[in-house]
Amino acid sequence: MARFESCHEYVLETISAMPEIITLKKITKNYVLGRVVIPALNNISLVIQKNEYVALMGPSGSGKSTLMNIIGCLDTPSSGDYILNGKNVSTLDDNQLAEIRNKEIGFVFQTFNLLPRLTAFENCILPLVYAGIGRKERDKRAMEVLDSVGLADRVKHKPNELSGGQRQRVAIARALINHPSIILADEPTGNLDSKTSAEIMSIFDEIQSRGNTVILVTHEEDIARHARRIIRLRDGLVDLDKVNDAAASHKLQASS
Ligand code: ADP
Ligand code: MG
Numbered sequence: 001m002a003r004f005e006s007c008h009e010y011v012l013e014t015i016s017a018m019p020e021i022i023t024l025k026k027i028t029k030n031y032v033l034g035r036v037v038i039p040a041l042n043n044i045s046l047v048i049q050k051n052e053y054v055a056l057m058g059p060s061g062s063g064k065s066t067l068m069n070i071i072g073c074l075d076t077p078s079s080g081d082y083i084l085n086g087k088n089v090s091t092l093d094d095n096q097l098a099e100i101r102n103k104e105i106g107f108v109f110q111t112f113n114l115l116p117r118l119t120a121f122e123n124c125i126l127p128l129v130y131a132g133i134g135r136k137e138r139d140k141r142a143m144e145v146l147d148s149v150g151l152a153d154r155v156k157h158k159p160n161e162l163s164g165g166q167r168q169r170v171a172i173a174r175a176l177i178n179h180p181s182i183i184l185a186d187e188p189t190g191n192l193d194s195k196t197s198a199e200i201m202s203i204f205d206e207i208q209s210r211g212n213t214v215i216l217v218t219h220e221e222d223i224a225r226h227a228r229r230i231i232r233l234r235d236g237l238v239d240l241d242k243v244n245d246a247a248a249s250h251k252l253q254a255s256s
Helices: 005-015 064-071 094-104 121-131 134-146 164-176 196-207 245-255
Strands: 020-033 034-048 053-057 077-084 105-108 182-186 214-217 231-234 237-243
Touching: 020 064, 034 064, 034 214, 034 237, 053 064, 064 077, 064 182, 064 214, 094 105, 094 237, 121 134, 134 164, 164 196, 182 196, 196 214
Parallel strands: 053 214, 053 231, 105 182, 182 214
Antiparallel strands: 020 034, 020 077, 231 237
């Protein structure tokens, strides 16, 4: 570590060399239920650079899923600006958001969100069907991504014929099939045992090392350990935003 005084410095330099991919400016989100207004995010400003690996933490109800849904263009803020890859997406309508989402973002959920009647292969190609991509290309890409998550021999299985970890692999393959730049995962290991969680995390590690930006929500320190940056929310505010020294020193050793 000749050139750098500390891991922290190394990571800051590495990160700041990358272009901004996600810029949130004073994002507020209120849910309105009849006459009741529920504040979920309170004036959040954040910048995330390309190829960052971020763990979003915080107690239940602190706004993690709301923030992920906004970043993932599944929802829009009540106020504030969201600049995604240089484009202000906070004012787009549902159709425009769907298009951006399909192109730029892969989303992975705690409960996998697979369609039960479809096979692993069919679940995987859904984003390409929506994008109007032809059959030959769909088949080729589905085999590639299913192979990349270690499921080449399970393509014809339906979700109920797969283990939890295998289902999540299908969901990750589906998230990757459009070659998105950003992978978002909301508690992706929340329904998995610790051994399976570790296997799933090694897939996210690899996705990030290939150049993607990865943001994941987790309650577990063991999972957050994989990320280079930890952002903690509390009551809809950023309570902590720090370099994860454990992951940073790991990276430093690997590159020296
Ligand atoms: P977390 O993911 O950190 O548990 P959420 O983002 O789900 O937190 O929720 C933040 C706050 O917004 C909570 O008070 C929650 O009850 C509220 N909330 C979340 N989604 C909705 C919704 N669809 N309608 C109304 N309130 C919601
Ligand atoms: Mg949540």
